[in-house]
Amino acid sequence: MNIDAVTFLSVDLPALLAALFACLSCALVGNFLVLRRQSLMGDAISHAVLPGIVAGFLVAGTRDTFPMLAGALTAALVAGVMIELVRRLGRVEAGAAMGVVFTGLFALGVVLIEQGPARQVDLDADCVLYGQLEAILWLTPGGWSDLADPAIWATLPRQVLQLVAVFAICLTIILIFFKEFTLVSFDPALADTLGLKSGLVQHVIVALAALAAIAAFEAVGSILVIAMLICPAATARLFTDRMVPQLALSLLVGGVTGVGGYGLAAFGPSLLGYDMAVNAAGSIAVLAGIILALSILLAPRYGVLARVTGRVMRGAAA
Amino acid sequence: MLQRLLSDNFIPTADAGVGALAVSGLSVAYHQRLVLRDVTWTAPAQGLVAVVGPNGAGKSTFLKAVLGLVPSLTGTIEVYGRPLKRQRALIGYVPQRESVDWDFPVSALDVVTMGRYGLIGWGRRIGAKHKQAAMQALDRVGMADFAHRQIGQLSGGQQQRVFLARALAQEARLYFMDEPLAGVDAATEQTILAVLRELDAEGRTVICVHHDLQTVAETFDHVLMLSGGLVAAGPVREALTEENLRRAYGQRASGLLLGPR
Amino acid sequence: MDMVGHNTLVVLLGATALGLAAGMVGCFMVLRRRALVSDALSHATLPGIVAAFLTGMALGVEGRSLPLLLTGAAISGAIAVMTIQAIKRWTRLTEDAAIGAVLSVFFGAGVVLLSVVQELPAANAAGLKGFIFGQTAAMRTGEAVGLGALALLAASMVWLFFKEFRLLAFDEGFARAAGWPTGRIDLALMALVTLVTVVGLQTVGLVLIIALLITPAATARFWTDDLARMLVIAGTVGAVSGGVGALLSSRFADLPAGAIIVLVATTLFFISLVVAPSRGLLGRSLRRARLRRALLAGELAP
Numbered sequence A: 001m002n003i004d005a006v007t008f009l010s011v012d013l014p015a016l017l018a019a020l021f022a023c024l025s026c027a028l029v030g031n032f033l034v035l036r037r038q039s040l041m042g043d044a045i046s047h048a049v050l051p052g053i054v055a056g057f058l059v060a061g062t063r064d065t066f067p068m069l070a071g072a073l074t075a076a077l078v079a080g081v082m083i084e085l086v087r088r089l090g091r092v093e094a095g096a097a098m099g100v101v102f103t104g105l106f107a108l109g110v111v112l113i114e115q116g117p118a119r120q121v122d123l124d125a126d127c128v129l130y131g132q133l134e135a136i137l138w139l140t141p142g143g144w145s146d147l148a149d150p151a152i153w154a155t156l157p158r159q160v161l162q163l164v165a166v167f168a169i170c171l172t173i174i175l176i177f178f179k180e181f182t183l184v185s186f187d188p189a190l191a192d193t194l195g196l197k198s199g200l201v202q203h204v205i206v207a208l209a210a211l212a213a214i215a216a217f218e219a220v221g222s223i224l225v226i227a228m229l230i231c232p233a234a235t236a237r238l239f240t241d242r243m244v245p246q247l248a249l250s251l252l253v254g255g256v257t258g259v260g261g262y263g264l265a266a267f268g269p270s271l272l273g274y275d276m277a278v279n280a281a282g283s284i285a286v287l288a289g290i291i292l293a294l295s296i297l298l299a300p301r302y303g304v305l306a307r308v309t310g311r312v313m314r315g316a317a318a
Numbered sequence B: 001m002l003q004r005l006l007s008d009n010f011i012p013t014a015d016a017g018v019g020a021l022a023v024s025g026l027s028v029a030y031h032q033r034l035v036l037r038d039v040t041w042t043a044p045a046q047g048l049v050a051v052v053g054p055n056g057a058g059k060s061t062f063l064k065a066v067l068g069l070v071p072s073l074t075g076t077i078e079v080y081g082r083p084l085k086r087q088r089a090l091i092g093y094v095p096q097r098e099s100v101d102w103d104f105p106v107s108a109l110d111v112v113t114m115g116r117y118g119l120i121g122w123g124r125r126i127g128a129k130h131k132q133a134a135m136q137a138l139d140r141v142g143m144a145d146f147a148h149r150q151i152g153q154l155s156g157g158q159q160q161r162v163f164l165a166r167a168l169a170q171e172a173r174l175y176f177m178d179e180p181l182a183g184v185d186a187a188t189e190q191t192i193l194a195v196l197r198e199l200d201a202e203g204r205t206v207i208c209v210h211h212d213l214q215t216v217a218e219t220f221d222h223v224l225m226l227s228g229g230l231v232a233a234g235p236v237r238e239a240l241t242e243e244n245l246r247r248a249y250g251q252r253a254s255g256l257l258l259g260p261r
Numbered sequence C: 001m002d003m004v005g006h007n008t009l010v011v012l013l014g015a016t017a018l019g020l021a022a023g024m025v026g027c028f029m030v031l032r033r034r035a036l037v038s039d040a041l042s043h044a045t046l047p048g049i050v051a052a053f054l055t056g057m058a059l060g061v062e063g064r065s066l067p068l069l070l071t072g073a074a075i076s077g078a079i080a081v082m083t084i085q086a087i088k089r090w091t092r093l094t095e096d097a098a099i100g101a102v103l104s105v106f107f108g109a110g111v112v113l114l115s116v117v118q119e120l121p122a123a124n125a126a127g128l129k130g131f132i133f134g135q136t137a138a139m140r141t142g143e144a145v146g147l148g149a150l151a152l153l154a155a156s157m158v159w160l161f162f163k164e165f166r167l168l169a170f171d172e173g174f175a176r177a178a179g180w181p182t183g184r185i186d187l188a189l190m191a192l193v194t195l196v197t198v199v200g201l202q203t204v205g206l207v208l209i210i211a212l213l214i215t216p217a218a219t220a221r222f223w224t225d226d227l228a229r230m231l232v233i234a235g236t237v238g239a240v241s242g243g244v245g246a247l248l249s250s251r252f253a254d255l256p257a258g259a260i261i262v263l264v265a266t267t268l269f270f271i272s273l274v275v276a277p278s279r280g281l282l283g284r285s286l287r288r289a290r291l292r293r294a295l296l297a298g299e300l301a302p
Helices: A005-035 A040-048 A050-060 A065-089 A094-113 A116-120 A126-130 A144-148 A158-176 A178-186 A188-193 A198-237 A243-271 A280-298 A304-317 B002-008 B059-066 B084-090 B108-114 B128-140 B156-169 B186-201 B213-219 B242-253 C006-031 C037-043 C045-059 C066-090 C095-119 C141-160 C162-170 C172-177 C182-204 C208-223 C227-251 C257-275 C281-296
Strands: B021-030 B033-042 B047-052 B074-079 B091-094 B174-178 B205-209 B222-226 B230-235
Touching (some): A005 A144, A005 A178, A005 A243, A005 A280, A040 A065, A065 A094, A094 C208, A094 C257, A158 A178, A158 A198, A178 A188, A178 A198, A188 B091, A198 A280, A280 C095, B021 B059, B033 B230, B033 C281, B047 B186, B059 B174, B128 B156, B156 B174, B186 B213, B222 B242, C006 C037, C006 C141, C006 C227, C006 C257, C037 C182, C066 C095, C066 C182, C162 C172, C162 C182, C208 C227
Parallel strands (some): B047 B222, B091 B174
């Protein structure tokens, strides 16, 4: 397999960086969703943004990214608030509340897509589902030596810079409010009696998840976002009982999956002798699933194998 | 800012005649069913109060409504003469054990430290001073050796002691505890009772949902008897009478007080 | 001239039947707090559909034969549901995490397979994407008859096994202790849900079939506390959504049927949330206010 430096630098490197930072942001924020048993909030957000994206486009009338991102973020927040309202005011169980709200918003998005202006520019739902990792190009560097020049990094594609910025925002907020996030995830009632508003913190967590998800959509699509919000955090749950290692491990798993999954998609088939590339976002999700499945089986303490052998050994001892 | 907030909390001396907690006209309804009606009661400025009553009498609901964790239909709550909202820092709470996810990745020490988050304030690091205070609280309930154990790996009694230590770490003036002695081992029960007496000796008020009528008189000074509403309240000797018990528990009350009394 | 043409009538009846079936079956999912298992189930059909397509091509069968694709969908959906159960049973992970992980990984696998299909020179994958968003308007008479049969099957299963399904939904532990074959009842119920999902994919697509399973059932819950009534109401809400949605979409070219069907159901849900007398918002707050007034006026006898 031969890849020349320029192709790698202009096609693969920006895609790899985008995948990496999308995965890191989602994995980090996902911890709090998984720990609060709200994993499916990621799923709900990913579907519910569709009308926001289309509305952003319809209002602005262009395919510029910013209005669509703003629309998506608005839709995600509306979805979060609506789910909470349906749950509280209607006394509907959380799962059903999410199901009703996100499918309704998704349907609204599908209807909006079919309206005149959106149809004319072929704004299709595909890019929301799969993302366009392969379309992120970095044309500036002419060879490896160019990377030594710090100025060249500023010319990275907008999507990559955007994902780096969102990761920085998520990381900063989580570092600053680590103790509040942990407390509210563990025992919201205590938080309320201490006067730390648990409702507010929960909305901030959902908003961060929405931010991470939406920043990642454009590059990697909604499937990957759901996988990355849940799988790395779930994997980490199988290895540790402490908060800081939990976050660190999920970041590690997220990063490895992002880079590895892209590598598999881009170079895997040609290694096997097929001249094609498969969908990168899908491969990353599948790799995340494989890592989770292996962890479920093999994790030292909470893995299935360890539990079964532990039970057998206890049985033998008794 | 927090310091200012704290000094803002107004605590009159015990002889000023203001109770630790003044509940007036409190009613709570779940699903249109009145669980508590029109409870008016003032807690003593100091001492151990047992909240007793039959199953479904609204004991836990009373605690949660007072703390603002469930909405109340009518009524006002004052803590040391001021609305509860402004007196949060003076309140400590020990919930029932089932209320949290014991699989959560935190250690016993982490959980106890959470009791101090109100004192630490938004976005601030947890300083050495606070870790020390949390450690001392764990020590007080005999759990210092288990500080770094994940909470799910503790026994039920040990988990209850961690919850108690967390409340101690809050350094509150007024404590609410929801059945802290339910289903714990003998060692834990001794520890909890000893801590309750210490809190009392330090001049704090503890309001404690308690299901075992036979031990009320040994431990508590005051009784708040509920059964869908206020049945009786006052010093144990005056309020815990056969007559009142019959009003709260019905005819089953006969013999409830037998035993080591 | 007819108000409603032949094609429209076919679509209308088919969508009504699908709504009826999904509404009834969905009640058990919602009552068992498993609403989002249907989410995972429907997303997880994608790799099965594409794999079935690839298998068909390899065997020289027409890849887009509907029975083949739907069989593939049912198999991968069933595997996904079993995987969720296994994760819940064998690990410390909670159900929501299991559902989310399975959903996204299976769908991711489907997308990878789809990208393989698109690179194959001989393959015509045009129809496969229809499963993601549905193509109600393209419904043929045969499919509508199939949906009618499905509704009949769902209604008769629910009627025959009402007692068993109710027991399972209310208290699985008790049912097992009382000697009921809960495993088999559960299997029958999940098979029915899978069937509805897989058959509904064609019509409304894999995201919106989730809505037909959840929304009518959640709507019905506002109106009653009685399971038999809830089934009837949910079936009606589903059927009305299907019918009205299909009709609206036939009148206005810009309205895609699947999405409109779901929006009708969502609208009914929110109306019920507010006005339903027994568990709706208005009824509850009115009764609460009345209780408060009576209490303050001292009208309530102690």
